[in-house]
Amino acid sequence: MPRTTIYEAQTIRLQILMPDGSVDRSLMPTVDDGQILALYRGMATMRAVDEKALKLQRQGRMGTWAPLRGQEAAQAGVAHALEPEDWIVPAFREMGVLIMRGVPIHHIMTYWVGDSRGAVHPDFPRILPTAVPVGSQLLHGAGIGMAMELRDEPHAAVAFAGDGASSEGDFHEALNFAAVFKARTVFVIQNNQWAISVPFSKQTVVSSIAQKAHAYGLPGIQVDGNDVFAVYVAVKEALEQARAGRGPSLIEAFTYRMGDHTTADDASRYRTKEEVESWEAKSPIARLRLFMTAQGLWDQAQEENLRTEVEGLIEEEVRLMESRAPLEPGSMFQHMYADLPWNLKEQMESLQAEVAS
Amino acid sequence: MSAHATTTTPQVEKLTIAQAVKAALRQEMQRDERVIILGEDVGKDGGVFRATEGLLDEFGERRVMDTPLAESGIVGTSVGLALAGFRPVVEIQFTGFVYPALNQLLAHVARFRHRTFGRMHLPMVVRMPYGGGIHAPEHHSESYESIFLNTPGLKVAVPSNPYDAKGLLAAAIRDEDPVIFMEPKLIYRAFRQDVPAEPYTVEFGTARVAKEGANLTLIAYGAMVRVAMDAAEVLQKDGVSAEVLDLRTLNPLDKDAVIGSARKTGRVVIVHEAPRTAGFGAELSALIMEHALLELLAPVQRVAGFDVTFPLPKIEGHYMPSAARVVRAARAALEF
Ligand SMILES: Cc1ncc(C[n+]2csc(CCOP(=O)(O)OP(=O)(O)O)c2C)c(N)n1
Numbered sequence: 001m002p003r004t005t006i007y008e009a010q011t012i013r014l015q016i017l018m019p020d021g022s023v024d025r026s027l028m029p030t031v032d033d034g035q036i037l038a039l040y041r042g043m044a045t046m047r048a049v050d051e052k053a054l055k056l057q058r059q060g061r062m063g064t065w066a067p068l069r070g071q072e073a074a075q076a077g078v079a080h081a082l083e084p085e086d087w088i089v090p091a092f093r094e095m096g097v098l099i100m101r102g103v104p105i106h107h108i109m110t111y112w113v114g115d116s117r118g119a120v121h122p123d124f125p126r127i128l129p130t131a132v133p134v135g136s137q138l139l140h141g142a143g144i145g146m147a148m149e150l151r152d153e154p155h156a157a158v159a160f161a162g163d164g165a166s167s168e169g170d171f172h173e174a175l176n177f178a179a180v181f182k183a184r185t186v187f188v189i190q191n192n193q194w195a196i197s198v199p200f201s202k203q204t205v206v207s208s209i210a211q212k213a214h215a216y217g218l219p220g221i222q223v224d225g226n227d228v229f230a231v232y233v234a235v236k237e238a239l240e241q242a243r244a245g246r247g248p249s250l251i252e253a254f255t256y257r258m259g260d261h262t263t264a265d266d267a268s269r270y271r272t273k274e275e276v277e278s279w280e281a282k283s284p285i286a287r288l289r290l291f292m293t294a295q296g297l298w299d300q301a302q303e304e305n306l307r308t309e310v311e312g313l314i315e316e317e318v319r320l321m322e323s324r325a326p327l328e329p330g331s332m333f334q335h336m337y338a339d340l341p342w343n344l345k346e347q348m349e350s351l352q353a354e355v356a357s
Numbered sequence: 358m359s360a361h362a363t364t365t366t367p368q369v370e371k372l373t374i375a376q377a378v379k380a381a382l383r384q385e386m387q388r389d390e391r392v393i394i395l396g397e398d399v400g401k402d403g404g405v406f407r408a409t410e411g412l413l414d415e416f417g418e419r420r421v422m423d424t425p426l427a428e429s430g431i432v433g434t435s436v437g438l439a440l441a442g443f444r445p446v447v448e449i450q451f452t453g454f455v456y457p458a459l460n461q462l463l464a465h466v467a468r469f470r471h472r473t474f475g476r477m478h479l480p481m482v483v484r485m486p487y488g489g490g491i492h493a494p495e496h497h498s499e500s501y502e503s504i505f506l507n508t509p510g511l512k513v514a515v516p517s518n519p520y521d522a523k524g525l526l527a528a529a530i531r532d533e534d535p536v537i538f539m540e541p542k543l544i545y546r547a548f549r550q551d552v553p554a555e556p557y558t559v560e561f562g563t564a565r566v567a568k569e570g571a572n573l574t575l576i577a578y579g580a581m582v583r584v585a586m587d588a589a590e591v592l593q594k595d596g597v598s599a600e601v602l603d604l605r606t607l608n609p610l611d612k613d614a615v616i617g618s619a620r621k622t623g624r625v626v627i628v629h630e631a632p633r634t635a636g637f638g639a640e641l642s643a644l645i646m647e648h649a650l651l652e653l654l655a656p657v658q659r660v661a662g663f664d665v666t667f668p669l670p671k672i673e674g675h676y677m678p679s680a681a682r683v684v685r686a687a688r689a690a691l692e693f
């Protein structure tokens with residue numbers, strides 16, 4: 001047999017909740033009404049925070065913001081599947097995950113106005129800070145999953161990245177390490193079709209990120225990232241496998257970045273209005289609302305109540321963020337090392353003298 | 358342009374630094390078809406700072422390549438492209454994102470000519486915006502020229518104005534050795550300058566006297582040249598005549614200009630925004646001490662970034678060297 005097949009593979013795509021709000025009952029996860037409402041509320045909150053942040057940015061009250069509009073289901077589905085002891089390793093667009101895990105909104109915003117006190121929250125020691133260097137954080141997720149495996153802890157790490165990140169070497173090293181060491185890690189790649197101005201089709205010649213998992217020997221699946229149930233089911237299953245020590249997995253949430261890359265970007269330079277509109281029709285929030293309405297779980301009055309409540313909440317969070325005492329300039333010298341070396345001490349004193357004069 | 362149009366080419370254009378970079382890229386691509394551009398978002402988007410705007414339309418996808426998001430990939434494939442006859446000009450989106458490519462730059466790009474006994478060499482340019490003060494998120498404000506300056510085999514250019522940006526970049530592209538081209542993003546669009554419309558080069562290793570002076574020398578490069586000029590103006594009001602030296606290229610360094618000015622004035626303040634410790638100021642200071650010790654009237658002063666992680670926007674203003682800090686250091690030298 002000089003020529004034999006040594007490997008064959010297929011990649012699955014999972015979709016449960018359709019854009020018209022209908023669901024495939026056979027695939028529907030067991031979620032009670034309370035959970036569905038929590039998912040909806042989480043997604044609506046993300047959307048409202050995103051819109052508020054963009055408004056603040058235009059008023060000069062926010063730094064650069066990376067809008068997550070369109071990716072609410074991809075983030076809510078993951079957040080909902082997590083347990084408090086699981087680790088979260090975000091990239092830079094995962095504010096939605098943090099919001100749903102209960103990190104105070106004013107705290108998240110603090111980071112994005114350019115104040116490092118917002119980087120991590122003391123009550124959430126297992127949520128890592130934002131990782132701007134694209135893809136680099138995936139290795140941290142693999143390492144944390146290795147630690148869970150080495151100590152046989154029944155917890156997992158979820159590491160996030162985007163489609164662009166799948167081109168970085170770190171992505172491939174992370175998948176390989178995770179597989180080799182059976183890391184308790186779930187990689188969630190939000191394929192939002194764009195890496196700033198570069199479309200997914202220029203990132204790779206294959207049609208999914210999920211299929212890249214085959215090369216490293218871990219399960220990979222693509223889910224409709226605008227379908228919160230599909231995301232939740234896939235991540236929940238993967239987390240259960242990981243927590244039980246049955247290895248890592250890769251989940252590609254196929255979604256769309258509805259906004260600009262960041263407030264420093266102008267997406268109209270490189271993509272068409274028609275493309276954006278075609279994704280508007282697949283909105284993750286609208287389809288869950290349609291489903292809930294059809295189930296008799298939701299009506300216009302509830303929608304309006306929620307909107308008012310969320311708006312009030314966000315106003316209060318912005319107030320909290322903005323009423324915080326300004327960050328001391330001298331803080332830049334703190335925490336560089338466990339102790340303060342002489343050169344930093346000298347420099348700190350010179351800055352303090354300058355500020356005082 | 359229509360074939361019938363009777364156009365007189367303007368002798369000079371008023372350009373920003375970003376536009377001057379684009380002008381150099383365009384003219385060098387017109388001059389030499391081996392020149393190609395690779396990078397993230399350099400094509401359709403024209404680069405996040407628009408330094409490659411319009412080049413995709415003019416030269417096509419085979420010469421202006423939007424690459425996958427992978428810095429090691431961009432620089433590593435450029436090594437191959439250069440070895441096989443192209444002259445790649447790479448854009449790294451921000452200096453803080455060059456790290457994945459450091460393996461290629463330090464382990465290969467810098468060493469190729471030497472380790473092949475001159476049989477292979479790499480005519481390539483790695484452009485990268487550097488520096489702080491633009492209220493950007495983490496990793497968007499770094500100034501890590503020291504990494505490259507402590508890597509023998511790499512040349513490092515840092516323009517401070519549109520004229521030099523165009524001429525130095527053209528020289529970098531025509532250079533037979535690899536050049537790290539650091540662009541001061543703080544002043545990408547801060548001002549315009551008359552720049553010759555024709556292609557020209559600014560020779561590497563020639564510093565520019567930005568202002569002549571007698572009592573004190575301020576040495577700077579990139580975005581800090583303006584800070585030094587502002588400080589010189591303040592000092593002038595106090596009757597102190599400061600010379601401002603703009604290095605333009607850090608490697609090769611115009612040693613004669615540095616030593617000459619130090620000998621002339623006897624007092625030197627070096628300004629850079631990179632962290633102080635093991636920054637280029639330390640090298641300059643040592644060089645001056647080695648060659649002008651007896652002419653010095655005061656210890657060489659350094660005004661530099663602090664030895665800290667570049668701070669987030671809320672307090673970054675306190676990190677950046679200011680004219681006031683330069684003036685204070687100048688007074689310390691004058692009153693020594
Ligand atoms: C190593 C590195 N290179 C470049 C950048 C600049 N940059 C920031 S985000 C981005 C695109 C990321 O695309 P993707 O991974 O798809 O994530 P998305 O922005 O779509 O969420 C780029 C090029 C960076 N932050 N890090």
Ligand SMILES: [Mg+2]
Pocket residue numbers: 162163164190191192193194195196257
């Ligand atoms: Mg993307």
